[in-house]
Amino acid sequence: MCLYLTALKPTTAVTDGLLPAAARLGLPVVLLTDRPSVHLAAYRGHPCPPVAVVEAAVSDAGAVAGRVLALGERHGAPSALLSNSDHLQAATALAAALLGLPGKDWRAAMRCKNKLLTRRMLAAAGLDTVASVEIGPGEDAAEVAAKLPFPAVVKPREGVASEDVLLVGDLAELAAQAAAIRRRRGPCALVAEEYLAGELHTYDTLGDGERLHRFGSWRTSLGQPPFFTETGRDWAPRLPRQAERHLRAQLSALGVGFGACHTEFVLDGDRARVIEVNYRLIGDTMEFVCGDLLGVDLFEQVVRLHLGEPLAALPDPSKVDGHARVRYLAADRAGTLTEAPPDLAEELPGGIRLGHRRLREPGVSAPLHGTNRDYLSVVHAIGPVPGAVSAAVDEFVSRHVWTVAG
Structure with a gap:
């Protein structure tokens, strides 16, 4: 038996999360x-690399299913097929269905990925209506969005990680930003929608198709507009009961219920207004912080669910004895990272666990994106007292230097 993973570029979630989890479960991994x-x-020298890395058209469900069947004769029949990539959820879910393997509903994956479908499904269910329009590749943005309320947000219809997500104040600004996005991406469908003001939170779940368990919630801090770059997160597991019921009803309407899901929303009284639904684990190393805080290997739980196992008994996040804070250090200019502290994990007085992970290595050059692609490092702390946890993060940042030479 073998675990098959689909992936685009290498990610920390696969390299440091899913591959070690599969090894602990005694599952060989074939990566497509x-x-x-x-x-x-990326896996050269890795303690538990895939048994094979195979080229495949991973965005094509039929091609993935066919490749898995052919490879099964060499590496073992598939016991599970999954992906942690935003872009591959629907194709991988459909391929798993074609192979008769446990997995997500591919239709739910598409509803989450396509931001206009998300809006239309929630409106049709009578759960929330957000003014939004799709702007086709050849359409005039100002003409299509003429009746949209402002301020508004413009973004790629199938975008991820706040890439090319921008706040705009009027039609002229919308048209200018839409043109700029197309220059960067080429012809693509965009969505423009009303700006949802409010405190930004996450809602992170695991499910086996029958039961859905919330394993965490974070309050998210953002950088300066017009971008929506996340600068930090604070553990905020207690949500208003009515808002959580509203949120779960929206996830149910989209068909979310299997494996991992990361939802971003703003609180508006008793309502939870969805920003987007990412049908995979929370990213940017947050899945490791969550696991440490909860005492649970989230990657192993994801693999077990895709093996067809029922959802395990998991901690209630609102009863976890501890607090956590995460802070991202981002480049403020294009250039080469020339100085950054090394990775770190240490115990501090007062029961605080401090961690630092580099997200860009010294010597690597990159343009400035205005997204999480600009992250240089992530620093986090976990401990019993919120003030002490925040102070530990701030103190680490204050005594270290990150230098980008333009």
Whole structure:
């Protein structure tokens, strides 16, 4: 038996999360990707690498299913097929269904990925209506969005990680930003929608198709507009009961209920107004912080669910004895990272656990994106007292230097 993973570029979630989890479960891994040479380089010297990295058209469900069947004769029949990539959820879910394996409903994956479908499904269910329009590749943005209330947000219809997500104040600004996005991405469908003001939170779940368990919620801090770059998160597991019921009803309407899901929303009284639903684990190393805080290996739980096991008994996040804070250090200019502190995990007085992980290595050059692609490092602390946890993070940041040479 074998675990098959689909992936685009190498990610920390696969390298440091899913591969070690599969090894602990005694499962060999075959990785399917459209970038095999990049993955082979990433796993060189890895303690538990895939048994094979195979080129495949991973966005094509039929091609993935066929490749898995062919590879099964060499590496073992598939016991599970999954992905942690936003872009591959629907194709991988459909491929799993074609192979008769446990997995997400591919239709739910598409409803989550396509931001206009998300809006229309929630409106049709009578759960929330957000003014929104789709702007096709050849359409005039100002004409299509003429009746949209402002301020508004413009973004790619199938975008991820706040990439090319921008706040706009009027039609002229919307048209200018839409043109700029197309220059960067080429012809693509965009969504423009009313701006949802409010405190930004996450809602993170695991499900087995029958039961859905919330394993965490975070309050998210953002950088300066017009971008929506996340600068930090604070553990905030207690949500208003009515708002949580509203949120779960919306996830149910979308068909979410299997595996991992990361939802971003703003609180508006008793309502939870969905920003977007990412049908995979929370990212940017937050899945490791969550696991540490809860004492649960979330990657192992995800693999077990895709093996067809029922949802395990997991901690109630509102009863976890502890607090956590996460802070992202981002580049403020294009250039080469020349100085950054090393990775770190240490115990501090007062029961505080401090961690630092580099997200860009010294010597690597990159343009400025205005998204999480600009992250240089993530610093987090976990402990019993919120003030002490925050102070530990701030103190670490204050005594270290990150330098980007333009």
